[in-house]
Amino acid sequence: MVLTVLVGYLGTTLWSIRVSLSSSRTFPQYDFVGLQQYERLFDNERWLMSLQNLAVYGVLFLLACMVIGFLLAVFIDQKVRGEGVLRTIFLYPYAMSFVATGLVWQWLLNPESGLQQAVRQVGFAEFAFDWIVDQDRVIYTIVIAAVWQGAGLVMALMLAGLRGIDDDIWKAARVDGIPPWRVYLSIVLPMMGPTVATVFILLFTGVVKVFDVVVSMTQGGPGTASDVPAKFIMDHLFGRANIAIASAGSIVLLLTVIALVVPFMVVRSRAGARRNDA
Amino acid sequence: MPRMGTHPSQQRADAGIAVAPRPMRRRARRIDVARVGIYAFLIAAALFFLTPLYIMVVTSLKSMDEIRQGFLFALPEHFTIEPWRAAWSEVCTGVSCDGIRTGFWNSVMIVVPSVIFPILIGAINGYALSFWRTRAADWLFAMLLLGAFIPAQVMIYPLVKVLAAASLFSSLPGIVVIHVIFSMPVMTLLFRNYYASLPQELFKAARIDGGGFWRIFLQLMLPMSTPIMIVGAIMQVTGVWNDYIFGLVFAGRENLPMTVQLNNVINTTTGERLYNVNMAATILTSLVPLLVYFVSGRWFVRGIAAGAVKG
Numbered sequence: 386m387v388l389t390v391l392v393g394y395l396g397t398t399l400w401s402i403r404v405s406l407s408s409s410r411t412f413p414q415y416d417f418v419g420l421q422q423y424e425r426l427f428d429n430e431r432w433l434m435s436l437q438n439l440a441v442y443g444v445l446f447l448l449a450c451m452v453i454g455f456l457l458a459v460f461i462d463q464k465v466r467g468e469g470v471l472r473t474i475f476l477y478p479y480a481m482s483f484v485a486t487g488l489v490w491q492w493l494l495n496p497e498s499g500l501q502q503a504v505r506q507v508g509f510a511e512f513a514f515d516w517i518v519d520q521d522r523v524i525y526t527i528v529i530a531a532v533w534q535g536a537g538l539v540m541a542l543m544l545a546g547l548r549g550i551d552d553d554i555w556k557a558a559r560v561d562g563i564p565p566w567r568v569y570l571s572i573v574l575p576m577m578g579p580t581v582a583t584v585f586i587l588l589f590t591g592v593v594k595v596f597d598v599v600v601s602m603t604q605g606g607p608g609t610a611s612d613v614p615a616k617f618i619m620d621h622l623f624g625r626a627n628i629a630i631a632s633a634g635s636i637v638l639l640l641t642v643i644a645l646v647v648p649f650m651v652v653r654s655r656a657g658a659r660r661n662d663a
Numbered sequence: 664m665p666r667m668g669t670h671p672s673q674q675r676a677d678a679g680i681a682v683a684p685r686p687m688r689r690r691a692r693r694i695d696v697a698r699v700g701i702y703a704f705l706i707a708a709a710l711f712f713l714t715p716l717y718i719m720v721v722t723s724l725k726s727m728d729e730i731r732q733g734f735l736f737a738l739p740e741h742f743t744i745e746p747w748r749a750a751w752s753e754v755c756t757g758v759s760c761d762g763i764r765t766g767f768w769n770s771v772m773i774v775v776p777s778v779i780f781p782i783l784i785g786a787i788n789g790y791a792l793s794f795w796r797t798r799a800a801d802w803l804f805a806m807l808l809l810g811a812f813i814p815a816q817v818m819i820y821p822l823v824k825v826l827a828a829a830s831l832f833s834s835l836p837g838i839v840v841i842h843v844i845f846s847m848p849v850m851t852l853l854f855r856n857y858y859a860s861l862p863q864e865l866f867k868a869a870r871i872d873g874g875g876f877w878r879i880f881l882q883l884m885l886p887m888s889t890p891i892m893i894v895g896a897i898m899q900v901t902g903v904w905n906d907y908i909f910g911l912v913f914a915g916r917e918n919l920p921m922t923v924q925l926n927n928v929i930n931t932t933t934g935e936r937l938y939n940v941n942m943a944a945t946i947l948t949s950l951v952p953l954l955v956y957f958v959s960g961r962w963f964v965r966g967i968a969a970g971a972v973k974g
Contacts, residue, residue, distance in 0.1 A: 394810035482905030
């Protein structure tokens with residue numbers, strides 16, 4: 386069973402690499418054109434746009450998700466009342482699909498009937514929040530929706546990390562009179578390194594795949610202003626019948642993931658080996 | 664942000680030591696300010712997370728006339744469940760106009776085998792990896808985990824070709840196979856970690872008593888796996904139900920899952936958009952995973968934590 390999957394994973398990846406080096410269009414062809422497809426890919430305005438969007442989305446989403454998730458975890462960890470209820474509220478969006486997430490936010494951010502209109506109706510006639518139809522800002526609306534969906538996950542994992550930290554550290558810090566925010570920043574956060582790294586990798590693999598939420602929220606629009614690589618690839622695979630360039634795109638994505646995940650794995654296994662030695 | 668929430672017992676102890684009442688009262692007031700800040704932040708965050716749900720529900724209970732007037736946040740003046748009925752059984756999803764109930768049943772048909780098979784395979788893999796250790800198997804496992812990081816787009820086209828060659832493309836078995844493949848790393852990891860936490864002596868004793876690979880698995884390990892199976896089932900139900908891209912590509916027109924149909928309903932309609940029906944359809948589509956989430960509670964978080972260990 387494991388073997389068939391390895392064929393599935395390994396074989397398909399190799400196949401994609403092979404196709405990306407050919408001149409295939411609708412059907413795969415096994416000639417060899419070198420890196421031509423990659424050159425064409427990086428001459429393609431739409432691809433560059435989608436890469437740029439992915440970068441903006443990735444950085445903002447990761448930052449916002451980590452910061453909000455960590456803050457939520459810290460605040461929930463202050464022995465507050467109704468912790469269970471709050472946790473449930475923060476995490477429920479994560480149970481919803483990206484499609485549903487995208488559709489809800491599409492409705493909320495719709496300038497004619499959503500938030501903008503609602504705020505105008507209570508008296509702020511000049512209020513403007515029409516990012517979703519703004520070519521330069523639409524990508525930020527996708528960040529908002531994705532953070533809404535994913536921040537709870539970060540909260541849950543960070544909370545588990547916080548709870549794993551020894552109480553003695555807090556006692557020691559209190560004896561030394563260190564303000565709590567310093568303890569969090571200088572002691573607790575570094576101690577949670579592995580948790581933070583795991584969350585980061587988890588979110589990062591999600592970032593590279595981002596597709597559903599864009600399709601359901603903006604369909605890549607207005608125009609191609611919120612296009613992302615995954616959507617570019619899918620469109621070229623199925624809509625535009627240009628599988629070679631799509632494969633080239635997917636390999637670029639794969640390389641991006643490898644560039645980030647492999648160092649992470651190496652550090653991890655080194656740390657693991659050190660732990661085993663001790 | 665100041666962390667004021669010390670243990671109640673510790674606070675009591677501190678108070679016992681304090682002799683003068685004044686500093687004590689000042690401490691109490693400071694705690695109050697910090698507490699207010701904490702609650703204010705948490706409540707503001709809760710509102711941010713709840714608003715979309717509130718808007719969805721409210722909108723789905725309004726008539727289109729009311730929606731056109733705006734007032735996004737207002738409660739419906741005249742409650743109507745008509746949009747829900749329309750979403751379930753009338754709305755047009757591309758080709759036919761039977762509502763998204765066809766999508767619902769398609770999703771059920773996809774989810775059931777996509778829960779059973781991955782869990783069974785994950786259990787067998789995890790069992791083999793934990794107790795019948797071989798170097799080759801460990802290597803395979805490492806590669807399988809690496810495979811979990813490959814973006815799906817890399818594999819989609821070759822998989823289409825492979826499934827087409829096996830005449831499984833655009834069929835129910837086809838989409839199930841896809842879910843089995845893509846869930847295998849996490850499921851294997853889940854069961855491997857679980858079995859690794861069981862005492863090895865148990866297995867050795869069963870070996871001495873003459874149990875074979877399958878007999879130990881079926882009679883000893885499987886009955887002990889209920890907790891991790893529940894975790895796996897929760898992950899698979901929500902994951903597969905919420906899947907969009909695989910359903911779109913591999914399921915075929917007859918078997919499109921609910922998420923795909925939902926997107927078709929909302930993003931391909933011509934003419935006036937029926938926002939109330941759309942929101943009702945969105946809630947209906949999210950109902951199953953939300954239900955799983957609310958019922959399973961802590962199990963859901965356990966699943967996330969277990970899945971997050973990968974890598």
